[in-house]
Amino acid sequence: MKFKRKELDMTVPSLFKEYIWLVNTILRARRITFAEIQERWLDTEMSGGVEFARSTFNRHKDAIEDIFGIYIECDRKGGYKYYIGNENVMYEDTVENWIVSTMSVNDIIADSRALHDRIVLQRIPCDDYLQTFINAMKRKVRVAVKYRRYESDSITEVDFEPYCLKLFNQRWYVLAHFHRDADGNGERDYFGVYSFDRIQDISLTDVKFEVREDFDAQKFFGECFGVVVGDGTPAERIILRAYGKQRYYLNDLPLHHSQKAIGQGENYTDFEYFVRPTCDFCGHVLSLGNQLKVIYPQSLADRISGMAVDTLKMYGIDVKNSAE
Numbered sequence: 001m002k003f004k005r006k007e008l009d010m011t012v013p014s015l016f017k018e019y020i021w022l023v024n025t026i027l028r029a030r031r032i033t034f035a036e037i038q039e040r041w042l043d044t045e046m047s048g049g050v051e052f053a054r055s056t057f058n059r060h061k062d063a064i065e066d067i068f069g070i071y072i073e074c075d076r077k078g079g080y081k082y083y084i085g086n087e088n089v090m091y092e093d094t095v096e097n098w099i100v101s102t103m104s105v106n107d108i109i110a111d112s113r114a115l116h117d118r119i120v121l122q123r124i125p126c127d128d129y130l131q132t133f134i135n136a137m138k139r140k141v142r143v144a145v146k147y148r149r150y151e152s153d154s155i156t157e158v159d160f161e162p163y164c165l166k167l168f169n170q171r172w173y174v175l176a177h178f179h180r181d182a183d184g185n186g187e188r189d190y191f192g193v194y195s196f197d198r199i200q201d202i203s204l205t206d207v208k209f210e211v212r213e214d215f216d217a218q219k220f221f222g223e224c225f226g227v228v229v230g231d232g233t234p235a236e237r238i239i240l241r242a243y244g245k246q247r248y249y250l251n252d253l254p255l256h257h258s259q260k261a262i263g264q265g266e267n268y269t270d271f272e273y274f275v276r277p278t279c280d281f282c283g284h285v286l287s288l289g290n291q292l293k294v295i296y297p298q299s300l301a302d303r304i305s306g307m308a309v310d311t312l313k314m315y316g317i318d319v320k321n322s323a324e
Contacts, residue, residue: 019064031081129196133174136162136204146201155200161209164217172196173227193227225256225281233276239296243268246291
């Protein structure tokens with residue numbers, strides 16, 4: 001016998017798990033009827049053998065739109081099948097998508113505890129500072145930070161306005177906004193990026209601040225590959241040629257949101273970008289060796305090839321003599 005599930009005693013974590021499950025179920029199916037959703041729901045441990053009520057489905061659908069900005073639409077002409085109406089947002093770098101992805105992985109791992117010794121994860125260094133920065137951002141107060149750069153043994157003390165946080169390559173970064181007097185010519189403001197793993201200590205101050213109305217975190221980092229933003233490198237059109245398996249890797253996991261496939265050959269695909277070719281971008285391109293080649297602009301190709309030559313010299317290889 002099947003029962004209609006009760007809406008009472010539902011905790012927030014339980015509801016979030018159901019939201020994530022519903023989004024992933026519809027996303028994987030592309031098009032799915034409510035009966036099919038019901039069938040898959042009853043196969044989960046979350047259901048407890050209790051049906052997914054239509055009223056619950058409608059409330060979940062509304063909550064998912066409000067919380068994550070994901071629209072679940074119904075194709076009435078195509079057999080009353082549900083689908084993600086704005087699927088493109090699922091691939092944007094937003095907090096909402098990060099929550100969906102993280103909770104999906106957490107649920108999968110939690111349901112596979114018997115395999116915990118066969119699942120290898122990566123630790124994010126110093127993520128214990130995350131809560132402190134979030135508290136400062138909520139309260140709109142400056143933070144006092146003791147910071148040690150990689151190239152220095154000395155500790156620098158700074159205080160700044162925490163504007164936004166960014167996760168990149170298993171590291172958390174904070175975008176710091178500074179105010180300074182500009183030699184009697186008024187006040188100037190500028191930004192800096194600080195890595196959590198180099199912070200020695202942090203505390204909240206009582207100094208309030210307001211985020212500039214024109215600030216948009218996504219736009220601020222929009223032309224960046226990683227977190228290097230203040231070196232003055234302008235964004236430009238770049239074409240990279242990916243060979244062999246790398247073309248498939250880039251297709252599945254783009255280097256940058258501006259990536260577009262613009263051509264292909266027997267064993268390669270050309271990708272176009274509009275991005276700042278900063279040191280972190282160049283370093284990543286170089287790290288892929290002969291799997292990735294700069295096609296345009298020539299100035300960037302020369303820069304990457306120069307970095308490659310310097311690398312070979314470190315190993316005692318004379319490129320000129322090798323070519324002869």
